[in-house]
Amino acid sequence: MSTPEPELEAVAWELEAALGEEDLAKARYQLRMQMTRFVIGLLMPLVMAALWLPTGWAVALRDALHANEVWWATWLALAVFMLVSAVIDLPLAWYFGFRLEERLGTNRQSFGGWLWDEVKETALNIPLQSALFLGLYLIFRRWPNRWLPGLIVIVVVFMVAFYLLSPVFLRLRYKTEPLDEPDLEARLRALFARAGVRFGGLAVLKAAEKSSRGNAAVVPKGAGNEVVISDTLLEAADPHGVEVVIAHELGHKVHRDLPKLMVFLGAAFVGVLAVGYGVLQTLGRWDSLGGTADVATFPLLMATVAWLFGALQVLLNAYSRRIERAADAYALQMTDNPAAFESVMLLLARQNKGLPLPPRWVEFFFYNHPSIARRVLMARRWRGAKA
Ligand SMILES: [Zn+2]
Incomplete structure (x- = not known):
């Protein structure tokens, strides 16, 4: 398939033997499900666009709410779009978030408890995310010629808000x-x-x-x-x-990875939204849509954003694997204990159903950490280099 890496494969065999057939089967299953979820994540915004646009429902919603006239009506329309998406997405969220965990044997939550967590997260997410897009549409409307600087400001504000709220999100689910x-x-x-x-x-x-x-x-x-x-x-x-x-x-x-990642993500977001603006300029007058300033174009913007982010994910994963490798090297240096590193890798693989060595292309497209076999091999080489 790809160039053989005998040393790496030997490590993978060893890890696979240590994990055992049951955990390996679960790891393979989890990986297949993650890839399926990714593909569905690309298809869903298309389904939503098909639901809202050719049917005329997006335009009907806009007209019923007079959604382009005052800011709060725009916000309301955006919240309705997002709420409908969340409701349609709920069975998928259940399948990939709850049912999957049950099959993997990692779930310890009741269905009711899971649903309540979802509701709480959605209740926090929708006002936040719709506020971001509200800002965009207001800028598209008021400053059609200076939308780019406005877009940058909005993305920065949103990233800062998201960063500040991240402990709240964590504590919504876990004490x-x-x-x-x-x-x-x-x-x-x-x-x-x-x-x-x-x-x-x-x-x-x-x-x-x-x-x-x-x-x-x-x-x-x-x-x-x-x-x-x-x-x-x-x-x-x-x-x-x-x-x-x-x-x-x-x-x-120490490597300041979080701020770097935020800058990287922010730049990606600005780029993606700028392309989204271009798409609205070309396709946003279709049927009775009113161009970039019309909130009824939102399903089109969502589909564009989802597809571009899907493509960017590959870049983002490559970047993430690089910073993870550097953090591993740092951990080895600071603790000087490659044996402990190796056993904790195996432990995490067991707890989180990680596959020691997925096919090269799978790792390239979907992994935001190096595979466990690569991480263990790194620890062994580090020990070898020191000896
Ligand atoms: Zn890490």
Whole structure:
């Protein structure tokens, strides 16, 4: 298929044997489902556009609400478009968010609990996202000749708002509590001191009641950075393993990956919306649509945005794999414990149903982290280079 990499394949075989047939089958299934979800994610906006535009429903909604006349009516129309999308998407969200987790054996939530989480997230998402597009349409309407700087301002404001609200989103789904583990805390404090990052406390993410998946993060808190570890990971990993995971997260911090990623994403967003504006200019007068300033063109804009972001995902994944590799290298350097690195990789593969080595093209298109086999091979080479 591709150039053989015997060393990598040997690592993959070893990991596959360690995981066992059941987890491997689940990992393959999860990957197939992720790819299916991606394709459906491209098709859905087309279905929505077909539902709203040729039927004349988008125009009817606009006229009924007088949606181009006052800003709040524009906002309302956008919210209706998004709400209808969310409702139509709900069975898919259920299948790929709940049913899939049940089949993988990672779900620990009731259907009612899952649905309530979805409702809460949608209730927060729709006003936010529709506000972004409201800003765009108001700019398209008022400053048709200076829309680009306006678009940039809107994207920046939206990214900042999203960043500030991200802890709220996290806590909508999971509770956090301070974690009282003096030994682990001392170990992590020392790690932070070596990295030159200010330690801002230790918290546990109560994930176990909803999912068996493991995760950890280093998030800003006050002047320092708080370590948040899921109870699932805490339960399964030894302190060395936890230290490796947190060292990886610190790598992101030290390399300033989040601000870089935000700039990258923001630029992508501006580019995508600018193309969307061009599409509205060419196709936005179709039937009784009123051009770029008409909120009834929204389904067309959504479809354009979804397709361009789908294409950009490949670029974004390549960039993400690069920063993940660098964070792994940082973790190895800081902890000097490749054995712990390797066992925590295997543990995370088991908890999150990761496939050790997917086909090369799958990794290229869909993986935002290097595959586990590559990450383990990196740790072994690092050890080899030191010896
Ligand atoms: Zn990472």
